[in-house]
Every structure is written in C-alpha cells, then in structure tokens.
Amino acid sequence: MASGEASVSSITTFDERSQIGNLTGAESSPLVPDADFWYPDGTVVLLARTKVAFRVHKGILADHSTVFCDLFAVAQPQGEERYAECPTVNLTDAPGEVKYLLKVLYRPRRYYMPDQRVSFAMVAALLRLGHKYAIDDFVSSTLSRLATCFSSSFETYYASITTEGSPDMTCIPEDAITAVNLARLVGEDASMILPSALYTCCQLPSSTLTRGVISEDGDVQKLSDADLDLCIDARVRLSALALASAVQRCQFRSDQPNDQGTEREGSARCMQAFCAPYLAAAASRVLAGTLGLPNPTGALDSLDWFVADSTRGGLLCRVCAESIREKDKEERLRIWKMLPRILGLQVKEWSTADQRKI
Numbered sequence: 001m002a003s004g005e006a007s008v009s010s011i012t013t014f015d016e017r018s019q020i021g022n023l024t025g026a027e028s029s030p031l032v033p034d035a036d037f038w039y040p041d042g043t044v045v046l047l048a049r050t051k052v053a054f055r056v057h058k059g060i061l062a063d064h065s066t067v068f069c070d071l072f073a074v075a076q077p078q079g080e081e082r083y084a085e086c087p088t089v090n091l092t093d094a095p096g097e098v099k100y101l102l103k104v105l106y107r108p109r110r111y112y113m114p115d116q117r118v119s120f121a122m123v124a125a126l127l128r129l130g131h132k133y134a135i136d137d138f139v140s141s142t143l144s145r146l147a148t149c150f151s152s153s154f155e156t157y158y159a160s161i162t163t164e165g166s167p168d169m170t171c172i173p174e175d176a177i178t179a180v181n182l183a184r185l186v187g188e189d190a191s192m193i194l195p196s197a198l199y200t201c202c203q204l205p206s207s208t209l210t211r212g213v214i215s216e217d218g219d220v221q222k223l224s225d226a227d228l229d230l231c232i233d234a235r236v237r238l239s240a241l242a243l244a245s246a247v248q249r250c251q252f253r254s255d256q257p258n259d260q261g262t263e264r265e266g267s268a269r270c271m272q273a274f275c276a277p278y279l280a281a282a283a284s285r286v287l288a289g290t291l292g293l294p295n296p297t298g299a300l301d302s303l304d305w306f307v308a309d310s311t312r313g314g315l316l317c318r319v320c321a322e323s324i325r326e327k328d329k330e331e332r333l334r335i336w337k338m339l340p341r342i343l344g345l346q347v348k349e350w351s352t353a354d355q356r357k358i
C-alpha cells in the first residue's frame with residue numbers, strides 16, 4: 001500500500017507539537033481524557049485534534065501500523081511535552097475516528113466481527129485511518145465492506161442503496177460523497193467502488209452535492225472540484241438517458257389483440273385493445289415530463305411503479321405488464337454496464353463484473 005509517505009507528513013511530529021499548556025489554558029477547551037481508552041499502564045497519549053486524549057500502548061499501535069512503529073522508533077527529544085506522564089502524539093484526526101480505530105485494535109470481538117453489521121461512519125474512519133497509518137488489515141476489510149453497498153453488482157448496489165445498507169453495514173445515499181473521497185484516496189484498489197458511488201452522488205439534491213454532508217465529528221465532507229464537475233456533467237447525460245430509456249421501456253411489444261394471424265414463437269398476445277394507445281400516450285408523457293418519473297437523473301430506477309399503477313387501474317393487460325417489466329430489467333442492466341463510460345471513468349473489467357441478472 002502506497003500510504004507511508006503521505007501518512008507521516010500528516011501526523012504532527014514531536015517537534016512540531018502544540019504546547020499542551022496553551023491548549024489547556026483559558027482560550028482553549030481543556031483536554032478531555034477519553035472514558036473508554038485511558039489505560040493506567042498506557043505508554044503513550046494520543047491527542048486527537050488537541051481535544052480528546054487516549055492513553056494507550058505504543059506496542060499495540062506499532063504492532064498494527066508501520067507508521068506508528070516508525071514514529072516510536074525516533075528518539076524522544078529532551079524536554080519533550082508529556083501528558084499523564086506519557087509521551088504524546090498529536091493527531092489531526094477527529095476524536096471519533098481515533099476511537100473507532102482503537103475499538104477495532106483493542107476490542108475487535110465486540111465491535112468488528114466479520115458477521116457484525118457496523119455503521120458507514122465506522123467503515124469510513126477505519127479505511128481512512130487504515131490508509132493513513134498503513135494498517136493493511138483495515139484497508140482490505142473496509143474495502144470489502146464498502147463493496148457490499150457500492151458494488152460492481154447492480155443487484156447488490158440497488159438493494160443496499162434502497163434499504164439503507166447491506167447486511168454488513170449501514171449506508172444512506174448521502175454517504176456516497178464520503179465513499180467517493182475514500183475511493184480517490186485509496187486509488188486503484190478502490191476503483192470498483194467509484195462508479196456506483198459517483199452515480200449515487202448524481203442522484204443527490206444539488207445543495208447536498210455542492211455543500212457536502214456533515215460527519216459524526218462535525219467535519220464537512222465535500223466532493224473535490226474535479227468530482228463535482230464530473231457529477232454535473234454526468235447528471236446531464238443521465239437525465240437524457242433516463243428519458244430515452246423510459247420511452248424505450250414504455251414501447252408496446254405484444255402482438256395486437258384479436259389478431260387473426262399465428263402468434264410468433266416466444267411472443268405473447270396482448271389481451272386488450274387499449275394497451276397500445278395507452279403506452280403510446282405514456283411515452284409522450286415521459287417526453288413531456290408529466291409521467292411522474294420520481295428522479296430526473298435516475299436512469300437506473302425501475303418503472304415497476306408505473307406498471308403496478310397501470311395494472312391496478314386496468315390500463316395494462318397482464319401480458320403487456322410483463323413485457324414492460326422485462327424491458328425495464330434489460331434497460332437498467334444495459335445502463336449499469338455503461339456506467340463508467342457515462343461517468344467518464346476508466347474501470348477495468350466493469351462490464352464483466354456483474355453477470356447476474358437483476
């Protein structure tokens with residue numbers, strides 16, 4: 001993993017550390033020892049954003065992280081600031097993120113079992129810190145979890161994004177912004193996450209997309225300017241595609257009713273006269289913007305709701321309803337396979353990643 005150099009630079013070194021005296025003075029909030037991670041026999045104090053102190057063990061951190069291992073290998077300068085009789089390391093990471101890291105390092109059986117459903121926030125923190133501090137296990141396990149939501153399988157992706165997550169983790173559409181940023185941070189290893197995460201960003205309200213979302217620690221997660229540009233361009237393409245595809249899905253395909261000829265092999269016969277004109281009118285309503293498509297950029301959304309409403313109202317026969325459902329599945333899968341191209345991404349093996357039918 002190519003994270004070492006970037007990681008070291010983002011830790012404040014012993015020499016650069018802020019002075020604890022000032023931080024605990026009248027102008028600043030006092031340091032708060034964390035209630036859960038304050039071991040009396042701890043050998044180092046991690047100061048998260050100079051707010052929360054964690055008294056933990058150098059050996060545990062160094063065992064998992066080459067970045068901490070290298071940091072502790074450097075001799076501590078004379079007269080170095082100490083806190084609770086321990087050397088201190090000032091971290092720029094949010095206290096909540098550091099706590100997730102320590103939970104998994106110290107108490108994995110309680111907080112991070114493979115079959116345990118965890119929060120998106122936890123997965124995001126572990127991936128970011130795992131990458132930053134070169135904890136390879138964190139990176140691989142969190143990428144696997146992220147892929148249960150931002151998947152290269154359409155079936156998996158759509159099930160998770162419409163039900164607030166997978167059996168492995170919670171996830172709501174707004175989390176896609178953080179997922180994109182994490183995928184950009186990790187690089188090639190996370191490339192399969194990007195298409196579905198960026199597509200999900202394209203479905204967010206413009207205000208959310210431009211202003212970002214607020215994390216558990218109060219940080220604002222926003223897309224980079226480049227990814228914001230990418231989403232704005234992709235939304236135009238997705239809108240056009242959503243309209244064209246909806247018209248395709250509404251086409252009348254059954255044989256005409258009361259046809260005296262022989263049925264074609266594999267085809268079914270429409271059971272009522274007004275299916276064809278009804279569907280022609282529906283296609284016109286798609287183009288006029290009056291069919292009621294719930295999301296203009298939702299090119300992957302299903303038209304099942306339209307079929308259900310029409311069938312319930314007796315406006316579509318069973319045969320035509322089934323025909324549209326089939327076309328709907330076919331079109332959604334076709335668009336899914338095109339997704340990297342629509343988003344302007346190069347993703348190897350995307351088109352063969354999902355061989356399953358939706």
Ligand SMILES: [Zn+2]
Pocket residue numbers: 254269270271272275276316317318319320321
């Ligand atoms: Zn029909």
